[in-house]
Amino acid sequence: MTIQPVTPDPTISQDLLTAGRTAYDLDRSHVFHSWSAQGALTPMTIVQAEGSHVWDGEGRRLIDFSSQMINTNIGHSHPAVVSAIQEQAAKIATIAPAHVNDARSEAARLVAELAPGDLDHVFFTNAGAEAVEHAIRMARLHTGKTKVLSAYRSYHGGTDLAVNVTGSARRFASDRGAAGVAHFFPPYPYRSSFHAETPEQETERALEHLEQVIQLEGPGTVAALILESVPGTAGIFVPPAGYMEGVRELTRKYGILFIADEVMVGFGRTGRWFGVDHWGVVPDLLTFAKGVNSGYVPLGGVAISGAVYETFADRAYPGGLTYSGHPLACAAAVATINAMKDEGMVENAARIGTEILAPRLRQLMERHPSVGDVRGLGAFWAVELVTDRTTKVPLDSAAMGALTAECKKLGLLPFVSENRLHIAPPLNTPDEVLNEGLDILDQALAVADGHAAG
Numbered sequence: 001m002t003i004q005p006v007t008p009d010p011t012i013s014q015d016l017l018t019a020g021r022t023a024y025d026l027d028r029s030h031v032f033h034s035w036s037a038q039g040a041l042t043p044m045t046i047v048q049a050e051g052s053h054v055w056d057g058e059g060r061r062l063i064d065f066s067s068q069m070i071n072t073n074i075g076h077s078h079p080a081v082v083s084a085i086q087e088q089a090a091k092i093a094t095i096a097p098a099h100v101n102d103a104r105s106e107a108a109r110l111v112a113e114l115a116p117g118d119l120d121h122v123f124f125t126n127a128g129a130e131a132v133e134h135a136i137r138m139a140r141l142h143t144g145k146t147k148v149l150s151a152y153r154s155y156h157g158g159t160d161l162a163v164n165v166t167g168s169a170r171r172f173a174s175d176r177g178a179a180g181v182a183h184f185f186p187p188y189p190y191r192s193s194f195h196a197e198t199p200e201q202e203t204e205r206a207l208e209h210l211e212q213v214i215q216l217e218g219p220g221t222v223a224a225l226i227l228e229s230v231p232g233t234a235g236i237f238v239p240p241a242g243y244m245e246g247v248r249e250l251t252r253k254y255g256i257l258f259i260a261d262e263v264m265v266g267f268g269r270t271g272r273w274f275g276v277d278h279w280g281v282v283p284d285l286l287t288f289a290k291g292v293n294s295g296y297v298p299l300g301g302v303a304i305s306g307a308v309y310e311t312f313a314d315r316a317y318p319g320g321l322t323y324s325g326h327p328l329a330c331a332a333a334v335a336t337i338n339a340m341k342d343e344g345m346v347e348n349a350a351r352i353g354t355e356i357l358a359p360r361l362r363q364l365m366e367r368h369p370s371v372g373d374v375r376g377l378g379a380f381w382a383v384e385l386v387t388d389r390t391t392k393v394p395l396d397s398a399a400m401g402a403l404t405a406e407c408k409k410l411g412l413l414p415f416v417s418e419n420r421l422h423i424a425p426p427l428n429t430p431d432e433v434l435n436e437g438l439d440i441l442d443q444a445l446a447v448a449d450g451h452a453a454g
């Protein structure tokens with residue numbers, strides 16, 4: 001059955017659409033957008049958002065496979081979280097970080113309880129990049145060393161240090177090279193930097209390479225190694241078996257702190273509470289944000305191991321934020337985590353990964369010559385598009401633009417990064433909505449196939 005272009009939803013009022021048009025005009029007059037040339041932008045207006053759906057400025061309903069910035073893990077407008085924020089606002093809307101606040105204390109307890117090993121203390125930030133900045137500051141002070149190792153093909157945030165640590169091309173414009181950061185090649189079996197032909201070879205060679213980088217950089221100068229547990233924005237690369245355990249072993253061997261960046265995958269995205277849980281790895285510091293409260297109010301943080309905590313038991317930690325542990329954000333985190341537990345969302349993410357996303361995306365790869373690779377786990381998948389499966393030449397931005405436009409026209413909002421679509425719906429997306437979104441993707445991929453060798 002051919003899917004027709006999505007038409008305006010008659011339940012969306014004219015008032016909402018008029019307000020949306022005013023908002024659009026004001027946006028174009030006054031809002032400066034992230035990562036964009038401002039002049040030619042035509043951003044999508046969202047006038048309503050509920051569960052796994054959003055409604056655009058024309059009142060058309062789209063399935064949200066992006067979870068916005070891969071953060072609305074519980075979907076839009078979850079009633080328990082909305083009420084918790086409203087109740088907290090009426091009670092105490094804000095309070096300085098120096099004071100005790102019940103929402104903050106409970107959020108910290110819940111994060112510590114869920115985090116692996118002895119990550120029992122939490123420093124709250126406003127978002128992911130700040131969490132990365134503070135984790136690195138803690139590691140430098142704890143070890144007395146300065147250098148940080150991070151992977152090419154990574155994203156760790158948009159602030160000065162976090163973007164230097166970032167391994168993807170997004171750092172180039174702000175990269176000052178001398179910030180004490182060195183990069184290494186992570187595993188990426190589809191385009192192996194190590195000419196590996198099996199996942200086992202990829203693991204072995206990637207670890208051998210990492211050990212050489214550590215030795216050549218000088219273990220005595222390296223404070224920390226930061227690694228996304230499943231690298232996200234740069235391409236969703238699930239580490240092959242043994243890699244994460246190997247990284248943990250190498251960091252211990254050379255006295256380097258291991259920072260697991262769980263900003264994107266933490267809180268259920270991969271079908272476990274944290275990405276590191278797939279491999280039983282306990283880092284020294286763990287950064288989180290996004291999913292901790294589904295982004296309803298900005299919140300991030302660092303979960304801190306016992307040893308690092310001890311460094312600051314008798315010595316002041318030289319850092320802080322006016323809004324560290326903001327009550328509205330923490331109340332949202334408590335309600336989000338409790339809703340995720342009560343509704344079994346993490347288990348559901350694992351189930352939809354195995355039962356729906358993995359088999360259906362692999363089917364799409366069989367049907368569409370433009371799909372070079374599909375990979376992921378839980379509710380976190382990449383569809384990598386190429387012009388030719390043998391040469392693996394990435395689909396260009398014009399073709400990706402046409403594919404994205406086709407998805408939206410048919411009622412699907414994907415997350416687009418370079419030559420990939422990232423499939424990251426809310427963890428509680430009903431099966432029929434997932435299947436509907438995948439049907440749209442199946443039809444839209446014909447546009448990408450038009451740019452691929454048959």
Ligand SMILES: Cc1ncc(COP(=O)(O)O)c(C=O)c1O
Pocket residue numbers: 127128129130132155156157158228232233261262263264289290300
């Ligand atoms: C792994 C990772 N770390 C850090 C960040 C930065 O987080 P934020 O944008 O909340 O500052 C991101 C954002 O996408 C991320 O994916």
